Amino acid sequence: IADMPGEFWAYEMLGIYYVEAGETDRAAQIVEQFMEQVRTGPSFLKAQLLLARIHYRKQNLDKALELADEILQENPADAAAHRLKGGILLLRGDFQGAITEYRAVLRQDPQNIQASLYIARAHLLDGEMSLAENTYKKILEMHPNEQRAHFGLVEVYRRKGETTAAKRQLEMVLEVNPDDTETLMRLGDMALSMQDTEAAHEYFNRLSALHPDSGHYNYYKEGMVKLLEGKDAEAASLFEKSLQVDPDFIPALNQLINMLVKEKRLEKAFQRCRDQIARSPDNPRYYVLLGKLYMMKDDHDGARKAFEEGLEIDPSSPDVLLSLAKLAKLSGSLDEAIARYQSLMEKYPKNLGVALV
Template sequence: MSPSVPHRRLALLVGLLFLGALFVRLGYQYQMSSSPLWQAPILDEAVNHHWALEVARGEGWGELPFFRAPLYPWFLGLVYRVLGESPAGARLVQALLSSVTCLLVWWIARRTFSPLAGWCAGVLAATYWPWVYFDAELQDVPLGLFCNLAALAALVTWTPRRRQLWLPAAAGLLLGLSAITRPTVLVVLPAVAGWLWWQAGRADEARWRRRWWAPVLLAAGVAAAVLPVTALNRWVGGDAVLVASQGGMNFYIGNHPGSDGHSARFPGARADWESLRRESRRQAERARGTKLRASQVSDYWYGQGMEFWRRQPASALRLTARKAAYLGGAAELPNNKQIRFLIERYAPAWRRPWLWPGFSLVAPLGLVGLWWGGGGRRSVLLGTFALSYGAAVVAFFVTARFRMPVMAVWIVLAGGGAAALLRLARRGPRRRLLAATVTLLLAAVLVQLPARGQRENAAHGHYTLARAHGQRGQPARAEQEYRRALALQPAFSEALLGWSALLLEGGRADEALPLLRKAVATHPDDLPLRANLALTLQAVDRAQESVKLLQQGLSRRPDQPDLWLWLGNAQMKAASPGDAIASFRRVLELEPARADGRYNLANALMSAGDAQQAVRTYRSLLVDHPDHHGGWNMLGIALSGRGDLEVAVHAFETAVQLQPQSPRAHLNLGQALRRQGSTEAATRQFQRTRELDPGGDAGRQASQLLDE
């Protein structure tokens, strides 16, 4: 037999492993494509999707300093730029990337344990159902796992005798890329550097000083990836943020008296990123009594989390023990979506989790691999990496998505465990086989204990589907899902809010009104519910009742700027601009940088006849928010009313540049140009208005002006 034949056979088997992993992922994605969420990203996915669209369209790299780590949205933006702005194309690329990552798992296990362990680990990675699930999400999991496992592949390949110093440097670069995907991985760097120093000491020729080369090159590789992001934050964003500023908020979410250890709920905020970000900043600035930079907001919440430990150490320890149990438990805790709920509904081939490898199999096998796999120092690296990363997850809060980097490494150890059991069953010794088997069975029982009583929230699953149907313009299906959610959980505030908003948008305010009255009675401190009831009252011409409702809310929560803003809007609807001015000023006392507060205040000043003060307020708004289309448009109207036509034209031109598809902006510009005597330019603007809004009010008004 030719020496190349075994290599060909190996290449064929590796290719089959890759194709098998890809087939499994594409099969799952095909089934899940019938879900309304497939083309309607929500929550974290929506943030990543919209950020990626900005990158793909060349509109910037994201808001600086970064609140979230930027590499995944950048990666997603590149995919959109090449394949088109469809999430389906991005999911295909993620399936391909993770199929490559399965080969990395195979290589690491083969290098650490044995060829048999490599195949066992590769098959587990290809079919591990939570991994397959997250490959179909617009989340950072596939990219982060690739970076982590590519780094580990470089580390287990490195041998100090051969002085392959480029491998620790490459590993550092990959871990740095992982850090700007999800910064949690930075916690494992000291352990990895220590392992490199320890491993370098095995070489006969290694002297004490030479042992530091590998850790130093690792650190240099990390710095090469992370420091450019830090520089962007510092020199463009104006703040000393290493990667992202959300860390303090996330730490507090998992370390405060009301935390359950797994829900991404921030006290006082709703479960969406804009609300979480704004409320965390508002509370921090109120407590400090001054405007804070993003890094200072993060530091404040880290401090509040540590204050919980100082004041209530027993409660903090109990909470940490609960989070550790979640990390080591079989339940896959959802973050944005109810995982099993969606699989049961849309992926029939995956409805029986026991048919596919999951945590219940991988965790016990990984433990066997760690102790009896015979991986030597390389298995120490894998175990240290997984346990360090797991400890970092427990320090914040635990979800299935955050646990995946731990499990990807644990799958390598599980391959070693499976191979060890097969080896011991064939050749013994029986004592070790018995010990390994007992360990496997005991661990299999223990991982089920934290899952007892854990049930996914089906009501939340229906609510998520309702939101997706609403985004896709399917109100009947959305209403059906809202009804199902409320049948399971009648007091579900988010579902009540969503359904009422759907009814209001559909012109069914009379139906929304009793629903919202009941909801506000059940949740008197729920601000968005109260706001929706106020809007509904305004829609049925009961503005004064709306004002009274919001004033009642303020008697309970006088420090809430949202309530003051909504009250000002209601007072404007009730033709009380003087009262509205006072309400909007109160918004700005509580939250000075708030753009909608300044904009609405300027509008109220215009309604009250104080054009001079309105112009000053619009200009103040536009200094801090130069892309505020409404601000430029209203500034133009205010200036035009004062006769400052030249400056008004400039304001309207800026509004048109910001929103070239806005018929009202073109109409306003045309009217100002006509008053200025630029008839031809005005005619072009009126024609453009008519093209954009042929049957609307702006289009009809433009037609009348063209006929004059």
């Protein structure tokens, strides 16, 4: 940069380096430094696009959108700017606006699978199931082995209550890639939801063979099958084994606590949760679980104390912050609840659960 202050590529490389290092403010300063020297031309537009992406990475969506619009005003055919704007609008819930932007990308590049997938996703999120289904099917006509399109159809069919059709999509992926971990996991979970324990055993055994080092997960899934079969003692033993392998694996502790609560053994549930906290004291989600047990006793002070202990461990934990917001709402402190939810939305704009609450 010192030798060639007018060459964008050097600023670009350094800016990308800072982005990857997590120093987005410094990255933005580097790009702005170039833009102050070169105020027009193709290199300026490239710098503007990189700056927009940096603001997008920082979750400063207003500024990212403003920059994308400036680029498109100068060059309406800029596919990268349309793609970025589509992503921003998708995050904001403007699904039709996002579709318009991704269609502009396809006009420049008709074979762009990613743009087609985003269009299908936007239709899905907007509740347009038929349009989403048709878009995913068109993608598969051109690219029969596009796994993301199969997974998209799985979600469409599940929302429509067509479990058999959803299962068939997963089986089609498995026919091409028999050892695909994510597909085996989805089929195993689907078998559990359909109470098909024999199929669940099959899929989870295949996962265990593929990932023998993932003992905590394998024990947990086998425990879920035993739970479905009504073999609670065997299930509990497997969940305990899961936690022995990985003391921080919260799904296993969740199941143990749920089993005790269903048996109306609340004090035993408290003790089991505290035991796990003693084994793994730096896991903020365990304090969330403890706080929820206090809430079952209508002990809001105890719940708040547990949540705040979790917050001391990880001040940015979305689970802890969400639990504190829910507690404030339940306690009637609506102003505090709204403030906490708004703070969460600023920190985690992609968290749809927070947005829904």
